[in-house]
Amino acid sequence: MRTRFVLIVLLLSSLAAITGCQQPKPGGSEALISGGGQISVQEMAALLGMRVDETTAIHVTLKNATNTVMLFTFAGGKVYVNAKPICEVGTVNRIAGQIYVPKSLVSQIRAAMSARPSVSIRKPSGCVVIDAGHGGKDPGATSCLGFQEKTVNLAVAQKVASLLGRSGVKAIMTRSSDTFIELEERAAVANRCDADLFVSIHADSCPNSSTRGFTIYVSRSASWSSRRAASAIVKSLAKTGLTSRGTQKADYRVLVQTRGPAVLIELGYLSNISDAGLLRDSSFQSRLAQAIARGISDFLGRIAL
Numbered sequence: 001m002r003t004r005f006v007l008i009v010l011l012l013s014s015l016a017a018i019t020g021c022q023q024p025k026p027g028g029s030e031a032l033i034s035g036g037g038q039i040s041v042q043e044m045a046a047l048l049g050m051r052v053d054e055t056t057a058i059h060v061t062l063k064n065a066t067n068t069v070m071l072f073t074f075a076g077g078k079v080y081v082n083a084k085p086i087c088e089v090g091t092v093n094r095i096a097g098q099i100y101v102p103k104s105l106v107s108q109i110r111a112a113m114s115a116r117p118s119v120s121i122r123k124p125s126g127c128v129v130i131d132a133g134h135g136g137k138d139p140g141a142t143s144c145l146g147f148q149e150k151t152v153n154l155a156v157a158q159k160v161a162s163l164l165g166r167s168g169v170k171a172i173m174t175r176s177s178d179t180f181i182e183l184e185e186r187a188a189v190a191n192r193c194d195a196d197l198f199v200s201i202h203a204d205s206c207p208n209s210s211t212r213g214f215t216i217y218v219s220r221s222a223s224w225s226s227r228r229a230a231s232a233i234v235k236s237l238a239k240t241g242l243t244s245r246g247t248q249k250a251d252y253r254v255l256v257q258t259r260g261p262a263v264l265i266e267l268g269y270l271s272n273i274s275d276a277g278l279l280r281d282s283s284f285q286s287r288l289a290q291a292i293a294r295g296i297s298d299f300l301g302r303i304a305l
């Protein structure tokens with residue numbers, strides 16, 4: 001009797017396994033959502049003849065041989081086809097590790113895709129210019145602890161250049177000592193070597209001594225590449241423990257006059273006692289430099305989109 005019962009249980013469980021009754025199909029929720037005007041990014045990629053190249057907390061990149069599609073998946077995020085914004089992403093749902101977006105995006109993206117990319121693929125020069133702000137007769141801001149901005153800028157810039165050099169990047173400094181260099185010449189250094197990225201390093205100051213944190217600036221008409229470089233550095237610097245003020249736009253002359261991608265980093269506020277203390281500390285300068293170098297490397301890894 002007992003043996004028969006065991007046999008029946010075994011028979012029923014193997015039947016369930018054959019018919020697939022034991023586990024819900026992984027695609028079950030996907031099919032349900034697709035019916036409701038949404039589609040998973042994997043389905044979207046398949047319909048567009050693309051592959052999902054990268055998924056982060058804020059975006060998904062789809063690629064094929066001739067097109068790159070970026071969907072920024074936060075509220076109000078845009079969809080870019082070959083670096084051109086085409087529309088907003090709309091409602092994004094995350095279910096069981098899958099990202100779902102409106103199905104209507106497929107036709108909009110398809111219409112914007114081309115047989116050939118609309119942006120020319122720039123061949124990387126392999127050169128990055130690191131610009132230590134101020135210098136010589138121009139000290140920059142003076143910190144509430146008494147030291148000058150130009151010294152912090154140079155210390156961090158030298159560490160960044162050295163880290164990049166060690167990882168095989170040709171890092172050129174606009175100044176490697178306490179010398180004065182015109183703003184135009186700083187941008188010209190980047191333009192002469194057709195730099196893959198120009199990074200100007202500064203430290204902030206303002207009348208309100210409680211203001212603190214780092215900021216990355218791009219010009220008002222910044223290229224897509226400049227914005228991507230800024231977001232890579234923001235992401236990396238945020239891990240140092242400094243308050244992130246994110247990416248801001250300002251037409252600093254070095255940003256406007258550099259032809260290639262360009263960002264300006266304000267490391268923190270010299271007018272804030274906590275930031276000033278950190279920026280004066282050589283080991284914290286090294287942490288900042290590592291974070292900046294990592295952000296630059298992340299950006300360079302994706303330069304040939």
Ligand SMILES: [Zn+2]
Binds near residue numbers: 133140141202
């Ligand atoms: Zn400055």
